[in-house]
Amino acid sequence: MSLLLAFAIASVGPTKAEKKLLQPVKDTPAVQLDPNGAYILLRSPAPAAINLFRLATPPEIEDYRGRRWQALQKAHTKWVNKHAQWQQEIATWNQTKGTVGGSAPEEPIEPTDDNLDFSTIDEENMLGFGPLFRFAKDSGGTSTYLQRVWPGRYVLYGSLLINPNGGATGMCVCMGTVAFDANAGEITDVGSVQVNGTDVLIYPNLLNKAKPEEVEGLRSGAITMMRLTPANSSMPLDPRLSSFKTVPAVFKRAGPVPNYYGVQVDRLTAIPGVLSYDRDKIVDPGEVSAAH
Amino acid sequence: MAAAWAAMVACAQSAYAVPVPPAKLPVPDPITINLPDLRGQTTAADEADFDKYFYFHRSGTTFGEALADIRECDGYARGLASPFGYQETPYPYAGTMAGALGGALGNLLVSAIFGSAEVRKARRSNMRRCMNYKGYDRYGLNKDVWQSFNFEEGLHHVDEDKRQLMLAQQAKAASLVDPVGKVLGR
Numbered sequence: 129m130s131l132l133l134a135f136a137i138a139s140v141g142p143t144k145a146e147k148k149l150l151q152p153v154k155d156t157p158a159v160q161l162d163p164n165g166a167y168i169l170l171r172s173p174a175p176a177a178i179n180l181f182r183l184a185t186p187p188e189i190e191d192y193r194g195r196r197w198q199a200l201q202k203a204h205t206k207w208v209n210k211h212a213q214w215q216q217e218i219a220t221w222n223q224t225k226g227t228v229g230g231s232a233p234e235e236p237i238e239p240t241d242d243n244l245d246f247s248t249i250d251e252e253n254m255l256g257f258g259p260l261f262r263f264a265k266d267s268g269g270t271s272t273y274l275q276r277v278w279p280g281r282y283v284l285y286g287s288l289l290i291n292p293n294g295g296a297t298g299m300c301v302c303m304g305t306v307a308f309d310a311n312a313g314e315i316t317d318v319g320s321v322q323v324n325g326t327d328v329l330i331y332p333n334l335l336n337k338a339k340p341e342e343v344e345g346l347r348s349g350a351i352t353m354m355r356l357t358p359a360n361s362s363m364p365l366d367p368r369l370s371s372f373k374t375v376p377a378v379f380k381r382a383g384p385v386p387n388y389y390g391v392q393v394d395r396l397t398a399i400p401g402v403l404s405y406d407r408d409k410i411v412d413p414g415e416v417s418a419a420h
Numbered sequence: 421m422a423a424a425w426a427a428m429v430a431c432a433q434s435a436y437a438v439p440v441p442p443a444k445l446p447v448p449d450p451i452t453i454n455l456p457d458l459r460g461q462t463t464a465a466d467e468a469d470f471d472k473y474f475y476f477h478r479s480g481t482t483f484g485e486a487l488a489d490i491r492e493c494d495g496y497a498r499g500l501a502s503p504f505g506y507q508e509t510p511y512p513y514a515g516t517m518a519g520a521l522g523g524a525l526g527n528l529l530v531s532a533i534f535g536s537a538e539v540r541k542a543r544r545s546n547m548r549r550c551m552n553y554k555g556y557d558r559y560g561l562n563k564d565v566w567q568s569f570n571f572e573e574g575l576h577h578v579d580e581d582k583r584q585l586m587l588a589q590q591a592k593a594a595s596l597v598d599p600v601g602k603v604l605g606r
Contacts (some may be wrong), residue, residue, distance in 0.1 A: 181506075183505070183506065183508070184504075184505050189504060189505070192503075192504070193504075196503065241503075244503075246503065248501055248502070248503045248504070248505055249503065249504060249505040250505040250506055253505075283506060302496060303496070303550065303553055307508070327545075327549070329544075329545040329548050329549055329606070330541070330542075330545050347605065348606070349549070349552055349553070349606055382506075382508070383506075385506045386496075386499075386500065386501030386502065386506070387495075387496045387497075387499045387500075387501065388499065388501050389499065390498065390499030391499075391542075392542060392545065392546060392549075393496040393497070393546045393549060393550060394549060395553065405553070407553065407554055407555045408550075408553040408554045408555075
């Protein structure tokens with residue numbers, strides 16, 4: 129483990145000033161990268177939203193617990209006032225036997241740690257690549273995305289269009305995915321991520337438009353809404369990045385992960401040598417039971 | 421546009437109260453769970469709607485296993501999540517679902533935009549995808565029979581007690597009933 133990664137794991141995450149540095153790298157003739165920065169590169173056959181989140185470190189989780197607790201106290205103080213007001217309203221409503229003011233006023237729900245409307249820590253650490261802010265597009269249509277990130281372990285999460293005011297559409301690979309480390313001083317090459325915004329359960333006509341060799345896989349679910357091809361020699365690196373250290377992502381299986389945004393739930397298509405499934409169990413390829 | 425969006429947000433935030441299931445849900449005795457007769461004849465008209473009206477079944481599965489599976493898929497479909505994030509150590513998802521309802525709350529905004537039918541459809545496809553990955557087959561049902569132990573969920577949430585009862589009924593069908601009819605695709 130590098131010293132920089134060790135430092136990142138021991139910290140409570142990036143400061144506001146550091147967060148400003150964590151941006152997509154622009155498509156300019158000359159590219160300047162911070163030699164101490166961590167970068168993630170991924171490709172997509174078509175422009176697509178691709179989301180990853182960084183696993184929170186223990187200090188970050190502690191910090192999050194504190195912020196969440198404070199938010200709960202604030203929400204609870206507000207609720208106490210609202211509830212007192214409601215008690216007056218319901219008393220009045222009862223006195224008039226409901227003849228004045230329409231239906232009975234609804235009792236405000238007491239905020240608890242279980243129902244607090246406060247983003248989860250993984251949502252706070254969610255990153256979006258694409259569909260805009262491409263680093264490059266080749267003649268075959270492949271889009272390349274390159275983004276500076278905070279060093280750490282990243283989980284491929286899905287393809288989301290997130291509204292900053294809340295809510296999202298898209299899909300997650302919640303039922304099976306991969307994770308990898310992004311280290312400082314390196315570009316971590318994830319490879320190519322192919323996103324289908326839908327599947328045959330949502331859109332049966334998809335089969336009519338599919339490549340013949342993919343019809344059965346799409347029908348059975350063996351081909352899912354997100355596919356990952358790890359970096360290989362058929363994925364050339366942009367020459368503008370040649371002076372920077374680039375390493376292929378080393379994947380490990382990950383999940384299941386909660387459906388934080390209430391979107392379509394799927395899993396990453398199995399990857400030879402990396403990720404397999406035994407029914408819904410996420411397993412190493414060598415562990416797949418012959419029975420299934 | 422901004423005003424319309426703000427109105428939808430306000431509507432979505434005030435119209436719903438999302439129930440939270442207890443952290444550890446009890447497993448009822450399946451003998452106490454009543455289920456309609458699933459062996460009734462279905463018509464061609466019924467078959468046209470088998471995408472909507474069906475039950476899951478997997479042979480060699482206990483009631484407890486089926487209930488855990490259905491609750492887990494229900495948890496995915498409604499966006500339940502622990503607030504403290506994904507942990508790399510394996511964990512039983514169904515036992516850790518209670519907690520923050522970020523997904524369930526946040527997606528109210530999307531529900532308000534796309535409408536109830538699309539939300540119901542999304543729930544159906546999530547349940548089908550999840551249960552298929554778990555190895556369950558689908559069998560078609562008449563709509564009236566289906567409605568007696570299933571629910572659809574659109575813009576309004578199903579009462580938690582009613583939900584848990586129906587999930588238990590579905591688990592009984594998924595494990596303890598001899599299925600009839602042809603196996604449908606996932």
